[in-house]
Structures are given as structure tokens and as C-alpha cells.
Amino acid sequence: MRQLFKFSFICLFTVLGFAQNTKNPLLSKDVKSQKKWVDSIYNTMTLAEKVGQLYMVQVMSNESDASKKKVIEDIKKHHIGGIIYSKGGPYRQAKLNNELQAISKVPLLIGMDAEWGLSMRLDSTYAFPWNMTLGAIKDNKLVEQVGKHIGEHCKRLGVHFNFAPDVDINTNPKNPIIGNRSFGEDRYNVTDKASAFMKGMQGAGVLANAKHFPGHGDTSQDSHKTLPTVDFDKERIEAVELFPYKQLIKEKLSSVMVAHLNVPSLEPRENYPSSLSKKIVTGILKEELGFKGLIFTDALTMKGAANFSETGDIDLAAFQAGNDVMLMSEDVGIGVGKIMEAYHSGDISEARLELSVKKILQAKYKVGLNKYSPISLTNLAQDLNRLEDDMLYEELMENAITIVKNDNNLLPLQELETKSVAYVKLGDDSGTAFYDELKKYMKVHAISADNIGDLLGKLQAYNTVIIGFHRSNESPWKSYEFSEVESIWIEEIAKRHTVILDAFVKPYALADLKSITNIESIVVSYQNSVIAQQKSAQLIFGAFGSKGKLPVSIGNYFPVDFGFQTPNIKRLGYTIPERVGVNSQKLAKIDAVAEYAVKKKMTPGIQLLVARKGKVIYNKNFGKHTYKGKEEVSFDDIYDVASLTKILATLPLVMELEEKGLITLDTKLSEVLPDYKNSNKKDITFKSMLSHYARLKPWEPFYYHTLDKTKHPSEKYYRKTQSDSFNVEVAKNLFMRTDYQDSIPDIIRDSELLKRLTYRYSDFPYYILKKFIEQHYDRTLDQLANSHFYEPLGANYSTYNPYHTISSKKIVPTEEDDYFRYQTIHGYVHDMGAAMQNGIGGHAGLFSNANDVAKIMQMYLQKGYYGNKRYFKEKTFDKFNTRYYLKKENRRAIGFDKPQLSGSGPTCGCVPMSSFGHSGFTGTYAWADPENELVYVFLANRTYPSSKSNLLLRENIRTDIQKLIYEAIEN
Structure with missing residues (x-):
């Protein structure tokens, strides 16, 4: 007799899961402490309290006070073991949860259906992609991250059990209830995805639940409304539907939810729900598959179960079938009474009751309810909608x-x-x-x-x-x-x-x-x-x-x-700063500087863009087109980029010609332009000219020579109506004499050289280059830039003379001209010399938006490659990005501006010497850094309404922003 008692005790001990060699997934790392806590709770319970633990009731945080009172009654009177939250909001739920936990003698086990995140049930919470989407991803580590993130959200809201993942194998395209909730139709893929999801979520401290056992994937009916039939033989079900369960059970799956299904091959009784079948729950799940975790019924209010029998009888049948938790009973009081009645009559043994109750208590211990603390309401919304969630979502979609x-x-x-x-x-x-x-x-x-x-x-x-x-x-x-x-x-x-x-x-x-x-x-x-x-x-x-x-x-x-x-x-993408090693909070400090510049009237508006590692991570607009106007700056507005034209239009065409062998950096002007053979500029090379080291004058006010004594456009040179003789449109309804264009190159050719050879920035090289390029191709510079670069790059907002093709509402005005054209400069180039070349200058004239400028700068950053097209070779770019006169205290490369020397220059002083870019008179700035894979674009119209003041430059707005960008880089 003593030996029989000893054998029975060992069996019970093993079944309850406290032996070290069991596969009970509910065991904590400290099994002894867990057993001590479970026993201490269980041994003080009355029968009613034990039976009450078997129940998890539904609560909605957006329901009436009457519903809340009913739940409180279930806690106080029926000693329920848990709550499954449904619709509502996170703050309301957290507050209600704290209140309900406070009145429960034993802490409540909290569950939720959050298959794709809390947003499945709650407003103002995060929604991750559905399982079908995740099923398309080959990298299961990403799915594990989804489980982890959802687990972290659940834990933050005091949820201990997430009824996920859905492991149904959706082999029926017309399935009305599973579909997107399934990882797919392939059993291996579903299993691998479910395993990864489970590991991520349970690793975050939230217990997983595989559903809907034995398999709801090949049904054409909804068990919420009726009892669907799964009409396959046992061999098929074992090979397909049960396949994921076998693997997940081996990997310490915490719980299983049993569906309301009619499965004739597993349960011979006609139309008998699987959730109430002992053959299925105990015979297959517990005995054949060896599952020792918690077993939940699906909601007992669903028609697949509720249509079966009288209220309360379903609860009893479910428990007798082998389920541990009765989920969403139609009437807890009646159900508890039925189970207690069966206990007293001997139909339910103490060992059977102890098995389920102690499993529930084990789960409570494992999720930390032995040391329960209320949910903090501080920063709850932020914690449930995190930046890292968006980062993960992006990566998921990129892979799906x-x-x-x-x-x-x-x-x-x-x-x-x-x-x-x-x-x-x-x-x-x-x-x-x-x-x-x-x-x-x-x-x-x-x-x-x-x-x-x-x-x-x-x-x-x-x-x-x-x-x-x-x-x-x-x-x-x-x-x-x-x-x-x-x-x-x-x-x-x-x-x-x-x-x-x-x-x-x-x-x-x-x-x-x-x-x-x-x-x-x-x-x-x-x-x-x-x-x-x-x-x-x-x-x-x-x-x-x-x-x-x-x-x-x-x-x-x-x-x-x-x-x-x-x-x-290698086209630009768009993403979150953290995905490329930049701190978004630090980067957001840029906002304040840009807003300050607008507020202090340094410029009416700004377009700002930052890209790193081929991804745009910051692209914002500030202010308006004008101080008094209503038109706010938007993404597709275009700005006069002024001298950025030099590196965005003229320079790439020069690089092409050099790579084709038509010129070299040592080619002299007299070799390509016959007019210069007898000029004082005949021996100036492309290298010296584009390095601004050729004694060329900085600029010439060509327009000044065409004004009359009152300093207004002279009738000798201008008309208000267009004709063949007056065909150069310098502004709206103002046309310059056609032949005067020819005078500008002559003035440049015949101009005096500076007395001393030193670095001196000049627009003249780009007037000269424009003439050379256009003569070589017999096409205009704007046509060439467009066909060679802008169209293939997709830079369709980049154009000269935008007033021809773009609505004035999308063009940012540049100045109220009171010295030459005497009108608002809007859609026409601001630079006077470019205007006198019909708006097409080699040094100015281009209009663009920040996104297009970034594409061109990214092409440079990738050394001539973009969108699977090579515009020029890497060695060509390197040649032009070299400072040939560095020893002469000249910071310039060929066309590109470079970081400062001796403390003076165009950057924040915090950029590598390999970086390059340019700035423009209208307030524009573009800079690229190969070492940090960074592109920075700043577009503004600081010249509006007047170009006389340059507070933007004086207060270092552009370079202060550049410094903040570098401070935000973390890796």
C-alpha cells in the first residue's frame, strides 16, 4: 500500500510539472520558489476559489459602468482567475486593470487577442503587419522581432497572455475567418514563422498561445457564427494541421487554444465541437502530442460552441474534455456551479482540478504575478507607439x-x-x-x-x-x-x-x-x-x-x-534616421534653427533634406513663399538654386567631356575656343579656371551697362513686347535685345585679369564653359543638362525657366527687384547675367527642389552611379574632387567647393576633407560627405524681398544646421 501511494504521488508530481525533467513550459527558472508560491496559494483556496481560477472573462474598457460592475461581481463572488480584454483604449484599460487587480485576492491572469499588436483590440496602439504579410518574409529573425515588439507592448500594458500566434495553415482561399491571420499554406513556413514569433514574444516575458487547435485553416465557415466542419482523415490532419503544434510544443509553447470545429475523423460524435471533445483535447493534444502547457477553450460564447448545449453544461464539458481555462463563458456563475456540482458528485476528482488550477498558478508566477505591481500610466501612449516599431515595420515591408x-x-x-x-x-x-x-x-x-x-x-x-x-x-x-x-x-x-x-x-x-x-x-x-x-x-x-x-x-x-x-x-530611399545610425531626436534640433531663421526673417521659407547611406532621413519644409503670402512651402515647390547650377548643370557636362577625352584638366581655353587665341586668357587651363585660380574677375554687372540715366532698362536694349530683335526674356514682359547676348562673352574675353594670382571665386568660368559646351553639342545648356542627367535621374523638378512649364504657385519668388527689372522676380532667374542669357546660365539659372538636388548629390556621392546607370567613372569623379592648389592655400577642387582652410570656409568645420559641395547667392546650399555617406540640402529664398541683407550667412544658419546633423550621427 505504501509503494502504491509513493507511485501515485510521483505520478501526480510529474503531471503537475514540478519535476526538473518534464517539458512543462510553465515552469520558471526557479522551480522551487515557484512550487512554494503555487502551493501556498492553492492550499488556502476554497473549492469555489479553485474553480473560479478556471475562468477568464471578457472585459472592454470602453463599456458602461454596468459591465464593469458585472466583472467586479465575478471577481468578488466567483473568484475568477483571469480577464481577456477586448475593445477600448490603452489608458482606460490600464486604469481599469489596476482597479480590478486591486480587488482580486489572487492576481488576475490577463490575456488579449493581439495577433498583430494591441491595435487588434485597442485604439491608439500599434498595428504590425498581418501574418500573411509576415509569411512572405524569408528572414525569420524579423518575425521573431515582431513577436518581441508585440510582447513588449503587451507587457507594458499588463497583459500576460497573448492569444497568438495563429498557426492555422490556410489551404482554403475562401476561408472567411483566418485568411490574413495565417502565415500561409505551407506547413513548414507556417511552423517556422510561428516558432520565431513565439520565441520573440515569450522572450519578452509574455506567454504565447497557438491556435486554433486542431486546425481552422481549411474551413469555409466562421466558427463565430456556426460549427465549421474539417472533413479530412486523421492522417491528413496529423500531417498538415497538427504539424506546427508538434514543433512548437517541443520549443516550450506556453498554451494552446482549442477551436470549435466539427472534425469527424477525430471525434465520432456527430457535430460535436472539438473544444468539448476529450478525444481531441486530452487524447490528441495532451497524450499523443504530450502538451503540458495551459489549454484554453476558444470563446464559449461563439456559436460553434454556444449552440451545442445549455448554459453551464458547455463549461463542464469543456473542463472534462481536458481544457484548463474556460474562455468567455456565457455565465460564470452557472458554469462554476456545474463544475462544483460535478466535483461533489465525484465526476471531477481533486487531482483533475488541482492539475488545471496549479498550471494556472504556475503561469501567474512565471509572468511575475507573485510580485504584482500596478501598470504605470506615465508615458503609456509613447511606450506603445515607439520609433523602433516603425523601424521594424519598414524592414518587414521591405522584406515582404x-x-x-x-x-x-x-x-x-x-x-x-x-x-x-x-x-x-x-x-x-x-x-x-x-x-x-x-x-x-x-x-x-x-x-x-x-x-x-x-x-x-x-x-x-x-x-x-x-x-x-x-x-x-x-x-x-x-x-x-x-x-x-x-x-x-x-x-x-x-x-x-x-x-x-x-x-x-x-x-x-x-x-x-x-x-x-x-x-x-x-x-x-x-x-x-x-x-x-x-x-x-x-x-x-x-x-x-x-x-x-x-x-x-x-x-x-x-x-x-x-x-x-x-x-x-542605388536610387535614394526614404526611411527613419535610426535605421542609418542617426538619432532622430538630435536631428530634430534642426527644426528649431530653421524655424528661428524664418521667424527672424532671414528667409521667408526653407526646404531641408538630409540623406545618409542612400536613404533620405529628414525632408521638411518651413515657412512660406513670402512673408506676407499664404502659400506654405511644400515638397514639390521649386527654388532658384543660384550658384548650385555650377555643380548641378555645368560641371557634370564638363566631367562627361573630360572622360570622353575631348578635354583634359590641362586643356587651355585657346585650344577649345578660337576666340581666346589672342586673349590674355589663352593659356588658362580648365584646372586653374575651375579651381578659381586663374586671375579671373569675380563677376561683371552686365545689366548695368543696359540701364538708362534713371537706372531703368534702356529702350535701346529692352522692349515690353517680344520680337525677333528683342527675344531674350529677362523678366515678365521685359525683352532684351537679341544680339546683346553675344556681347557678354566678348566682355568676359576682353576683361582685365587680376593683378595677383590667388584664389578668387569667379562666375566667369561658367560663362566660358557654357559657350564651349553649347558650341560642341550645338544644343543649349538646359537641353543638355536635362537629357544627359535630369531625365534619366528622375530629377523632373529640375529645370531652367520654369515659368514656361510650371504653375507659379509651385515656384518660390526670389526678389522684389528695384534696381534692374523693377518687378517681382518669380519664375525667372534672379541672377542678372543669367537672365541676360535668356535665363540659361552656366553659373546660375537652374530651379529645383531639395529632393532633386539630393539625387544629383547622391549620384556624385556614388561616384557617377545612380539608378543602375553610370554617368561617369569613379576615377573621373575623384579627379574632379581633388584640390590641386592646396599648397597655394586654395581650398577648391575642380568645380566643387571644399571644407575650409585656416578656419575660413563654407562648412561647419566638422566635415571631412573628402566632402564637397557648393552654396548659392539665394541662400541655397548642397553638401556631400563620402566618408559618412551623407547628403545635406538647404534651399531658401533669403533674397526675398531684398537681396541686400544676408542674415542667413551672417548668423551661420546653414552651417549650424550642418553641425547638428553631424552631432546626430551615432554610428
Whole structure:
């Protein structure tokens, strides 16, 4: 008898999970302390308190006081063991949770459905991508990070159990309740993703829950509304549906949720829910699979279970089947009574009750409820919406977005100069973020119409059409299908144009398309979140390469695990500072300096951009076009960049010519311009001239010679109406004599040289170069810069004389001219000499926005390479970025300005000597640093309304900002 007692005790001890060699996932590291705490609680409990521990009731923090009173009654009267929170808000929930925990004798075990984050239930919280999206990612470490981040959010809000991950294998595309909640249809992929998610979340101290056992993935009905049938044999279920559970149990899965399913091959009783089946819960989950963690029923209020029997009988049946926790009972009081009645009648043993209650207490100890402390409300919202969450989300989408069709390697889009692109939005949700991001790469027009005929008519001007299919991202259950009309429209557009179809929905939507034959490229972006839209646009233009693989098959079109890989072709991307080693809080200090400059009227407005490691991390606008105006500065406004023209337009054309061998740095002016053979400048070389070391005068006020005695434009040189003889438009309705353009090169050629050879900045080299370049190509400088660089770069906001093609509302005015043109200079070049060259100067005349300037500077930073196109060789760039007269105290390279020497110069003094850039008279500044892979662009119109004062320069605004950028770099 003594031996039998000893054997029984050992068995009970093992079942309860306190032996060191068990696989009980609820054991803590300090098993002895855990056992002591569990026993101390259990041994003081009444029967009612023990049975109450089996219940987890639903609470919504946005419900009425009556609902709150009911929960308090369940805690006080029925001693419930836990709460599953549903709808509400984080602050309200935390406050309510503290209140409920305070009145519970034993701390409550808190659970939530937070499969993709707390936002599944709560407002003002973070939403990570759905499982279907994560299923497309090949790097499971990223999925583990999702689990970790969600776990950290749960823990911060006092949630101990997250009913995630969903491990259903979604082999039925029409599944109404799982779908996006599944990692996909491949059992290995689902298992690997679920394992990674679980490890991340449990590593953060929040217990995981695999659901919906034995498998809800191949159902066509919703168990919230009815009892779905899983009509497969046991061999299939064991091979597919149970596959993830086997692996996760080995890896210390904390809990399992049992679904309400009719599974005839596992439970012979007709229409008997799996959640109430002892054969399934105990026989398969506990005995065959050896699971010793907590077992939850799915919600007992769901129709799949609630339709089965009388209130309370379901609770009893669920417990007798082997479940530990009755989730969301229809009536806790009745259920507790039924279980206690069965206990008293001997249908439930003390050992059976002890097994479940002690498992629940073990879980409470493991999550720290033995040392419970209330949730802090301080910074709660910030802690649940962190910068690192956005960083992770970006990386997830970069790895998930999948290209499933890519005829002729259309993606990423290249040779932009050959493409005219339209964007057509389909679906019922916003595509604004997608469209705005597309426009950062090239000129893209949004086209819409009420009928297909009108739409096709409007699309005739375009050879490439990007169709974005946008459906609601609010929840994974929202409609995702194409309408019949949308399917027809896609087919008709694809017959006539090169089409890129981007579907911001789950992949199954594509199966309903009538045909994909004429669609050149198809992108699956999975979700319509802002980040998904932005990243998809960046992928289309090659800012990063595609890596995603389909987690499910799409009808007869594409198999599971299919997807094209595409390269990163080194176009600028857009991201969060921390992803490239920059502290965003430190970087944000720039805001104050820019705001100060505007407030103190150093400039009416500013465009500011910072890029690092090929990613734009800061791109903001400040102020307005004018001090008194209403037009606020926006991303697509353009500025007169003044002398930045030198390195953005003229210099790259010179670099091309040098690389082609048409000139060298030692070529003399007399060798390329016959007019200079008898000039005092005949022996000036390109090297000396572009280094500003050639004794050339700084500038010449050419306009001054064309004014009359009253210092107004002389009638000899100007007319208010255009004609062949007066065809140079220097300002609105002011035309200079056509032949006077020829006088400017002559004046420069015949000008005196400075007496002493020293570094002296001069505009003259770029007047000279303009003449040489235009004569060589027999084309104008603006045409050359546009065709050789701006069009292929996608720098479509970069242009000379923007008043011809761009609305004045998008052009920032430059000055109220009271000395030459006597009008507002708006859309016309500010520089007088450039204006007298019909607005096209080698030294000035270019208009652009910060984003376009950054593209050109990034091309330089990448030594002549951008967007899979090499504009010139690395050695060519290095040649021009060299200071040849450094020993002569000349800081300049060939065309590029360089950091200061002897404390004087154009930078903050904190940049490497390898860095380069230029500044402009209107307040502009562009600088690139190869060592830190940094691009900084500052555009302003400090010359408005008057150019006489230069507070911007005097107060070092541009270089103070540059210093703050460097202070923000952390690695």
C-alpha cells in the first residue's frame, strides 16, 4: 500500500510539472520558489476559489459602468482567475486593470487577442503587419522581432497572455475567418514563422498561445457564427494541421487554444465541437502530442460552441474534455456551479482540478504575478507607439513585398527618360501615400475617369501605367476582391500600355483577374498601410531589392513560395534616421534653427533634406513663399538654386567631356575656343579656371551697362513686347535685345585679369564653359543638362525657366527687384547675367527642389552611379574632387567647393576633407560627405524681398544646421 501511494504521488508530481525533467513550459527558472508560491496559494483556496481560477472573462474598457460592475461581481463572488480584454483604449484599460487587480485576492491572469499588436483590440496602439504579410518574409529573425515588439507592448500594458500566434495553415482561399491571420499554406513556413514569433514574444516575458487547435485553416465557415466542419482523415490532419503544434510544443509553447470545429475523423460524435471533445483535447493534444502547457477553450460564447448545449453544461464539458481555462463563458456563475456540482458528485476528482488550477498558478508566477505591481500610466501612449516599431515595420515591408510577374525585367524601372508614367487608383481606399512616394522618383500623373472610354483616352499620352489596387487596411477581414468592372478596366489598360499592377491586398485577390497575360509586372504589397504604400513605390524604382515570396498559391497563376528577386539599383530611399545610425531626436534640433531663421526673417521659407547611406532621413519644409503670402512651402515647390547650377548643370557636362577625352584638366581655353587665341586668357587651363585660380574677375554687372540715366532698362536694349530683335526674356514682359547676348562673352574675353594670382571665386568660368559646351553639342545648356542627367535621374523638378512649364504657385519668388527689372522676380532667374542669357546660365539659372538636388548629390556621392546607370567613372569623379592648389592655400577642387582652410570656409568645420559641395547667392546650399555617406540640402529664398541683407550667412544658419546633423550621427 505504501509503494502504491509513493507511485501515485510521483505520478501526480510529474503531471503537475514540478519535476526538473518534464517539458512543462510553465515552469520558471526557479522551480522551487515557484512550487512554494503555487502551493501556498492553492492550499488556502476554497473549492469555489479553485474553480473560479478556471475562468477568464471578457472585459472592454470602453463599456458602461454596468459591465464593469458585472466583472467586479465575478471577481468578488466567483473568484475568477483571469480577464481577456477586448475593445477600448490603452489608458482606460490600464486604469481599469489596476482597479480590478486591486480587488482580486489572487492576481488576475490577463490575456488579449493581439495577433498583430494591441491595435487588434485597442485604439491608439500599434498595428504590425498581418501574418500573411509576415509569411512572405524569408528572414525569420524579423518575425521573431515582431513577436518581441508585440510582447513588449503587451507587457507594458499588463497583459500576460497573448492569444497568438495563429498557426492555422490556410489551404482554403475562401476561408472567411483566418485568411490574413495565417502565415500561409505551407506547413513548414507556417511552423517556422510561428516558432520565431513565439520565441520573440515569450522572450519578452509574455506567454504565447497557438491556435486554433486542431486546425481552422481549411474551413469555409466562421466558427463565430456556426460549427465549421474539417472533413479530412486523421492522417491528413496529423500531417498538415497538427504539424506546427508538434514543433512548437517541443520549443516550450506556453498554451494552446482549442477551436470549435466539427472534425469527424477525430471525434465520432456527430457535430460535436472539438473544444468539448476529450478525444481531441486530452487524447490528441495532451497524450499523443504530450502538451503540458495551459489549454484554453476558444470563446464559449461563439456559436460553434454556444449552440451545442445549455448554459453551464458547455463549461463542464469543456473542463472534462481536458481544457484548463474556460474562455468567455456565457455565465460564470452557472458554469462554476456545474463544475462544483460535478466535483461533489465525484465526476471531477481533486487531482483533475488541482492539475488545471496549479498550471494556472504556475503561469501567474512565471509572468511575475507573485510580485504584482500596478501598470504605470506615465508615458503609456509613447511606450506603445515607439520609433523602433516603425523601424521594424519598414524592414518587414521591405522584406515582404513580392514581385510575382516581371516580364523583360521591367522592375525596377530604369531608363526613366524613355518613360511617361501615369498612376491609376482602383479600390475603395486611399492610395495617396503610394502616389506621393512615386512622385519622388519621377514625374507621375494621377489619371482618373468615370468610364473606361474616358480613362483610355486620357492615358494615350503615357506609355507606362502603374495601377494601384487599394482596399481597406482596417482589419484582415475587410473585402479584398477586385470588382468585375475593375477587372475589365485592368484588362483594357493592359492591352494598350505597359502595366505595373500593385495589389495592396492579400494575394488571393489576383486569382479573380480574368487574365494577367498583358500585365507586364505584378507586385503584391499585401496591405494598404502608409508604410506599405511608401515601400512599394520605393521598390518599383529600385531603392531596395525585392525579397518576398508568396506565402500562398494564387489560383493557376502562381505557386506558393514564388517571387522574383530584383536588385537595389542605388536610387535614394526614404526611411527613419535610426535605421542609418542617426538619432532622430538630435536631428530634430534642426527644426528649431530653421524655424528661428524664418521667424527672424532671414528667409521667408526653407526646404531641408538630409540623406545618409542612400536613404533620405529628414525632408521638411518651413515657412512660406513670402512673408506676407499664404502659400506654405511644400515638397514639390521649386527654388532658384543660384550658384548650385555650377555643380548641378555645368560641371557634370564638363566631367562627361573630360572622360570622353575631348578635354583634359590641362586643356587651355585657346585650344577649345578660337576666340581666346589672342586673349590674355589663352593659356588658362580648365584646372586653374575651375579651381578659381586663374586671375579671373569675380563677376561683371552686365545689366548695368543696359540701364538708362534713371537706372531703368534702356529702350535701346529692352522692349515690353517680344520680337525677333528683342527675344531674350529677362523678366515678365521685359525683352532684351537679341544680339546683346553675344556681347557678354566678348566682355568676359576682353576683361582685365587680376593683378595677383590667388584664389578668387569667379562666375566667369561658367560663362566660358557654357559657350564651349553649347558650341560642341550645338544644343543649349538646359537641353543638355536635362537629357544627359535630369531625365534619366528622375530629377523632373529640375529645370531652367520654369515659368514656361510650371504653375507659379509651385515656384518660390526670389526678389522684389528695384534696381534692374523693377518687378517681382518669380519664375525667372534672379541672377542678372543669367537672365541676360535668356535665363540659361552656366553659373546660375537652374530651379529645383531639395529632393532633386539630393539625387544629383547622391549620384556624385556614388561616384557617377545612380539608378543602375553610370554617368561617369569613379576615377573621373575623384579627379574632379581633388584640390590641386592646396599648397597655394586654395581650398577648391575642380568645380566643387571644399571644407575650409585656416578656419575660413563654407562648412561647419566638422566635415571631412573628402566632402564637397557648393552654396548659392539665394541662400541655397548642397553638401556631400563620402566618408559618412551623407547628403545635406538647404534651399531658401533669403533674397526675398531684398537681396541686400544676408542674415542667413551672417548668423551661420546653414552651417549650424550642418553641425547638428553631424552631432546626430551615432554610428
